[in-house]
Amino acid sequence: MGRTLSEKVWDEHVVRSTPGEPDLLYIDLHLIHEVTSPQAFDGLRLSGRTVRRPDLTLATEDHNVPTLDWDKPIADPVSRTQVETLRRNAEEFGVRLHPLGDVEQGIVHVVGPQLGLTQPGMTIVCGDSHTSTHGAFGAIAFGIGTSEVEHVLATQTLPQAKPKTMAVTVNGSLPAGVTAKDLVLTLIAHTGTGGGQGYIVEYRGQAIEELSMEGRMTVCNMSIEWGAKAGLIAPDETTFAYIEGRPEAPKGADWDAAVAHWRSLRTDDDAVFDKEIVLDAGEMTPFVTWGTNPGQGVPLGASVPSPEDFDDDQDRIAAEKALQYMGLEAGTPLREVKVDTVFVGSCTNGRIEDLRLAAEIIKGRKVDPDTRLLVVPGSVRVRMQAQDEGLDVIFKEAGAEWRGAGCSMCLGMNPDTLEPGERSASTSNRNFEGRQGKGGRTHLVSVPVAAATAVRGTLSSPADLEPVPAGAN
Amino acid sequence: MDKFTTHTGIGVPLRRSNVDTDQIIPAVYLKRVTRDGFEDGLFSAWRNDPSFVLNQPAYAGGSVLVAGPDFGTGSSREHAVWALQNYGFRVVISPRFADIFRGNSGKAGLLAAQVDEKVVQRLWDLIEAEPGTQVTVDLESRTVRAGSGPDAVEDSFDIDDYTRWRLLEGLDDIGITLSHEEDIVSYEAGRPAWKPATIRA
Ligand code: SF4
Numbered sequence: 001m002g003r004t005l006s007e008k009v010w011d012e013h014v015v016r017s018t019p020g021e022p023d024l025l026y027i028d029l030h031l032i033h034e035v036t037s038p039q040a041f042d043g044l045r046l047s048g049r050t051v052r053r054p055d056l057t058l059a060t061e062d063h064n065v066p067t068l069d070w071d072k073p074i075a076d077p078v079s080r081t082q083v084e085t086l087r088r089n090a091e092e093f094g095v096r097l098h099p100l101g102d103v104e105q106g107i108v109h110v111v112g113p114q115l116g117l118t119q120p121g122m123t124i125v126c127g128d129s130h131t132s133t134h135g136a137f138g139a140i141a142f143g144i145g146t147s148e149v150e151h152v153l154a155t156q157t158l159p160q161a162k163p164k165t166m167a168v169t170v171n172g173s174l175p176a177g178v179t180a181k182d183l184v185l186t187l188i189a190h191t192g193t194g195g196g197q198g199y200i201v202e203y204r205g206q207a208i209e210e211l212s213m214e215g216r217m218t219v220c221n222m223s224i225e226w227g228a229k230a231g232l233i234a235p236d237e238t239t240f241a242y243i244e245g246r247p248e249a250p251k252g253a254d255w256d257a258a259v260a261h262w263r264s265l266r267t268d269d270d271a272v273f274d275k276e277i278v279l280d281a282g283e284m285t286p287f288v289t290w291g292t293n294p295g296q297g298v299p300l301g302a303s304v305p306s307p308e309d310f311d312d313d314q315d316r317i318a319a320e321k322a323l324q325y326m327g328l329e330a331g332t333p334l335r336e337v338k339v340d341t342v343f344v345g346s347c348t349n350g351r352i353e354d355l356r357l358a359a360e361i362i363k364g365r366k367v368d369p370d371t372r373l374l375v376v377p378g379s380v381r382v383r384m385q386a387q388d389e390g391l392d393v394i395f396k397e398a399g400a401e402w403r404g405a406g407c408s409m410c411l412g413m414n415p416d417t418l419e420p421g422e423r424s425a426s427t428s429n430r431n432f433e434g435r436q437g438k439g440g441r442t443h444l445v446s447v448p449v450a451a452a453t454a455v456r457g458t459l460s461s462p463a464d465l466e467p468v469p470a471g472a473n
Numbered sequence: 474m475d476k477f478t479t480h481t482g483i484g485v486p487l488r489r490s491n492v493d494t495d496q497i498i499p500a501v502y503l504k505r506v507t508r509d510g511f512e513d514g515l516f517s518a519w520r521n522d523p524s525f526v527l528n529q530p531a532y533a534g535g536s537v538l539v540a541g542p543d544f545g546t547g548s549s550r551e552h553a554v555w556a557l558q559n560y561g562f563r564v565v566i567s568p569r570f571a572d573i574f575r576g577n578s579g580k581a582g583l584l585a586a587q588v589d590e591k592v593v594q595r596l597w598d599l600i601e602a603e604p605g606t607q608v609t610v611d612l613e614s615r616t617v618r619a620g621s622g623p624d625a626v627e628d629s630f631d632i633d634d635y636t637r638w639r640l641l642e643g644l645d646d647i648g649i650t651l652s653h654e655e656d657i658v659s660y661e662a663g664r665p666a667w668k669p670a671t672i673r674a
Contacts, residue, residue, distance in 0.1 A: 015653070015656050015657055015660040016653050016656045020634060020635070021635055022635055024650060024653060024656070024657075026657070026660050026661075026664075028668060028669075029669065029671075035503050035504075035550070036549065036550060036551070038506035038507075039506070039507065039508050039551075042506075042507075042508075047647070049647070054671075054672060055670040055671055055672040055673075055674075056670065056671065057671060058671040063500075063503075064503075064504060076504075078504040078505070079504055081504070081506060082504050082506055085506045094672075096671045096672055116669070117669050117671065119668075119669060122668070122669075127549055127551075128548075128549055129547065129548050129549040129573060131549075143548075143549035143573055144549060144573070144576075145549055145550070145551035145554070145573060145576060145577035145580060145581075146551040146552075146577075147551060147577065147580035147581060147646070148576070148577075148580065150647065151580075151646055151647050151650065154647050154650075154651070155647060155650045155651060155657065156657065156661075157650055157657055159635075159646065159649075159650065161633065161635070193491060193543055193546055194542070194543045194546075194569055194571075197569070197571070197572060198572065224547075224573075227543075227546065227571060227572070229572055248669045248670075248671075249669075250667040250669070254666065254667035255667075257665070257667050258665075258667045261665070293491050293493065293546070314490045314541065314542065317490070318490055318491060321489075411495075411500045412500060412501070413500040413501060413503065413504075430493075430495065430547060432493045432495040432496065432547060433495065433496060433518060434495060434496070434499050434518050435495045435499075435500075438499070438501075438518060439518075
């Protein structure tokens with residue numbers, strides 16, 4: 001019987017397999033950041049161990065770094081200690097680090113692909129659940145906890161029970177104005193937040209193949225939001241074209257050997273998945289969340305649901321609590337929901353393509369006077385590219401804030417947070433209670449919806465905007 | 474890691490599903506560089522509410538958390554496990570755990586016991602009817618027990634064999650893996666030369 005893509009990649013990385021025990025998997029790339037690593041390095045020191053493969057390890061600073069005044073010492077002493085601890089650990093253990101101020105600094109899941117370090121057929125881990133992003137290249141990539149970070153540092157391997165396999169096939173093409181973000185939000189509303197649990201998911205079908213690498217990363221990024229262990233997409237010409245020429249991509253004969261191997265990374269025709277889901281892209285529309293988990297979403301054209309709409313007891317109670325927290329009335333059209341802050345950024349939608357899309361919609365328009373628009377590039381490279389293209393000017397002229405690279409308001413660990421009761425439309429991936437600041441209320445949206453919302457001040461899509469007057473800008 | 478065989482302690486009912494890691498411990502509390510001191514951040518948003526279960530004296534000193542389905546979804550932060558442990562929890566019982574949370578628990582020595590949804594419901598009813606009720610979780614026999622008489626709960630829980638064995642023996646994962654050093658070395662010898670490296674020789 002044939003094998004699926006994920007089974008092929010898995011099998012290639014098994015160091016040791018014994019019945020009754022998890023497989024011992026080799027890890028090709030270990031990404032590190034300041035928040036989930038200090039205790040792991042401490043563990044190494046306590047047991048007198050070293051980093052086995054510093055050459056397969058990369059560190060950057062992203063979660064708690066400021067996006068203003070990043071050239072000055074970090075004001076919050078506790079944040080500063082965490083960043084300084086990473087710098088000390090990287091130095092002591094010989095790990096390559098891209099610190100604040102470095103041209104390669106940024107969100108760890110933006111930096112890996114951008115350097116060309118993320119390649120098909122790899123195993124990639126990081127102490128961050130959105131490591132699934134790298135699956136867009138046909139890699140098995142997943143988030144791990146700090147004990148596992150220590151394990152990978154010490155051994156370059158990880159014991160892992162083999163997950164089940166699932167195929168999510170998205171047929172047809174996405175309609176104009178509907179993005180990868182809408183696709184994945186639709187999927188999560190369909191499956192619920194636990195629907196992918198225990199599975200490695202392969203996204204396939206015409207709509208997936210038609211996505212750019214940025215779009216594929218957006219989809220794989222949110223695999224964890226429906227509980228999947230990892231999500232991946234078979235590598236193809238789009239993938240190879242993205243990687244070729246990047247700083248850490250294979251060169252010359254190595255490139256040819258690599259591509260030859262990558263072409264074999266496809267699910268065999270006779271392979272069988274443990275589970276299959278089929279969706280139709282043609283029916284998808286801009287999609288937004290109304291609740292406090294990413295599965296609580298509806299089309300932008302719909303109204304806030306009522307708890308009574310849910311048959312399942314747990315879902316009904318969850319909806320009641322969510323509506324109360326979100327300060328929403330059942331039956332309110334989502335287009336009438338007033339938004340205080342729009343956040344464009346994060347490892348879900350903080351890449352150059354996302355910023356171009358936002359700028360295209362903002363160009364010649366103004367941000368609503370009662371709304372704040374925060375644009376946070378995913379990396380310094382993205383920021384520089386955007387500036388080369390003049391996107392920063394477009395944002396600033398519209399009244400937006402143009403910031404430095406990092407996770408920023410995605411998790412509100414740095415000073416970029418919502419006030420209690422403040423409402424955001426956010427291109428990030430989590431709308432959990434308090435995620436963007438204590439008492440903050442988050443609606444997850446695509447980049448076009450975020451940009452249009454910033455202009456109108458209520459949840460909107462670009463179709464709701466007045467045309468830009470001729471001659472403006 | 475200390476061995477875990479059986480534990481008896483006050484059961485704490487958390488009547489919520491989808492308790493994500495941002496609820497268990499918000500990001501602002503993640504800045505410490507040690508494994509201790511995270512108890513202050515545990516369920517911090519909910520602890521402002523005087524009626525929240527951890528604020529009720531009857532459950533003071535509780536060590537067995539009984540929660541709804543999809544506990545620990547979201548972030549990979551092991552700080553969520555440490556916060557529960559730092560506060561005094563040894564066991565979390567739920568009908569469904571997020572994968573990363575369950576993995577982290579196993580590594581850090583917190584027992585994540587998966588039971589049927591009905592068992593959680595009965596445990597909630599029992600420990601709410603009589604706050605302070607002790608719950609016993611026996612890893613050897615994979616059973617959870619609480620109360621006596623007609624409402625008593627006694628049922629089995631799920632945990633994978635490997636994690637159970639490691640917890641029972643109190644084994645350090647890294648030590649086990651390093652005993653297979655030869656396998657790692659021989660795997661490395663066969664890796665293609667074109668695989669990427671972050672530091673070039
Ligand atoms: S941008 Fe958000 S989701 Fe992505 S790594 Fe940073 S905190 Fe995590």
